[in-house]
Amino acid sequence: MNRVSVALCVLIVVGGAFLLAALNLGTAAGSPLHVPPYVVSLVGKYLCYAILALAVDLVWGFAGILSLGHAAFFAIGGYAMGMYLMRQIGGRGVYGNAVLPDFMVFLNWKELPWYWHGFENPMFASVMVLAVPGVLALLFGWLAFRSRVSGVYLSIITQALTYALLLAFFRNDMGFGGNNGLTDFKEIFSFPLQADATRDGLLVASAIALAASLLLAYGIVTSRFGKVLIAVRDAESRTRFIGYRPEQYKLWVWVLSAVMAGIGGALYVPQVGIINPSEFSPANSIEAVIWVAVGGRGTLVGAVLGAVLVSAGKTWLTGALPEVWLFALGALFIFVTLLLPTGILGALRRRDRAPAPLPAVEPAQ
């Protein structure tokens, strides 16, 4: 982990986002320098994935918690944002109901369920984006870490968690739009979502959120807290005999990671224009783990790199040869596991650092 790569990554992410936004707004559609709006949204989407990857790396790379359900926190953050965006539609929906979103009118609901109240307020919705994934993670983590559930067992439970949420959100009577999810958004904070400037703004916001998450994560893993965390990852019972409580450390970083994933999801939804239960599908969480493995587990910057590279590859391949994508992803995972176990960044770093020679001399008698 070094300062330089983190600084470089922050610079590229934020600088790149501003550059793309400027080229989108400041050039005419025919100009060779023009960046079309779909590229802006696409890059914005990648940056949100990178926030999720960062969240996964924080728990997997530094605390040894392999979460196979992290996309659940991403999706929940997304739903919280989606609920706000739904309420913003107001009377402009297909059914013209000023209070009820279209799907509720369609289901013959007469009034707004209690948990939808407050989401018309952007401040409230923003707090929920952080709070709901955070509280769910707190509850889940408290139970799991206190009972010393770890390793494969924990991974399986996280997978079960996201699968359970997938099934729950598919149900119409949950009140989240069933399998169609939430969509047809009109505006965010009163800015029209279809406008280029709004899309540029969201791209820049995603870049800033990613940069802030990266700096925060870097600050944490290089602090003494982070050193304890790494110790817990590699020798959990030893930390206990020294007097640390690994479950507290894991819970802190787990909740933080969930909140981070939630922020990623909240920025993702307005840029793709829809949130539906498929975001909870286990494959999404596994894909996030692959991003981190490809980029380099425990490197933070690698997670960002992996998320962007693999997602860009996915965009290209699903366009060119749609049926090949899943095979390619599987092959990539096998390739990385066998030949690049420390990921792209790990491989780059190993080249710089010559192995430290062992001392040949015995200490003097």
Place this chain on the structure above:
Amino acid sequence: MTRPHDDTLLYLDNVTVTFDGFRALNALSLVMERGEMRAVIGPNGAGKTTMMDVITGKTRPDQGEVIFGRGTDLTRLDEPDIAALGIGRKFQKPTVFEPHTVWDNFLLALSGDRRPRFTLWARETDEERERIEALLATTRLSELRERRAGDLSHGQKQWLEIGMLLAQDPLLLLVDEPVAGMTDAETAQTAELLREINRSHSVVVVEHDMDFVRALDVKVTVLHEGSVLSEGSIDHVSADPKVIEVYLGR
């Protein structure tokens, strides 16, 4: 067996631990004085490691009392609580924090606030630096302070781990097979290090190496099948017919 008095540091009475019907400890009783160094020997399966597990809270006994200092019941506490009370443990296989430097290993082991809300903001203080320097000197690792702990030799890892125990500033150190796999020179140095440590700490050493135990020159407890077979000086126990039978009769 006498009740604990003021000079008693550790008091085990009638402690039994059963794993699936196997009695790892069988009505074990043991008393240690403050400032004492005790060597615990015994054949494989005699219950040495289980005894350490019970003292450090890893294993709960089925019955019996485990009292530390003036009446603290260790059977009610878990590992971090017991560590906070002042009992440190070194494992048979050296377990140091491999990706961290020697310096950081000591830093994490230094006694102090262990809560996340403290470590998140903690900065190295001058006092901490001085303590680490002293530990580096004691364990002869000063030159290797920036070295990754994972890159140390086996003997150096053992010392690092003993040093980390000292960093916790415990009242009692439990040291499991400290010289396993060490060269003769390292073994002699380790005996010296433990004697040095014993000047200010109580120590329990579990060891197979009889020469090493002889070099320590302390009271010896021989365990066999989960209970105490014999106790006394090394010459006393090695002359005990029961001990001879257990060690040679197999």
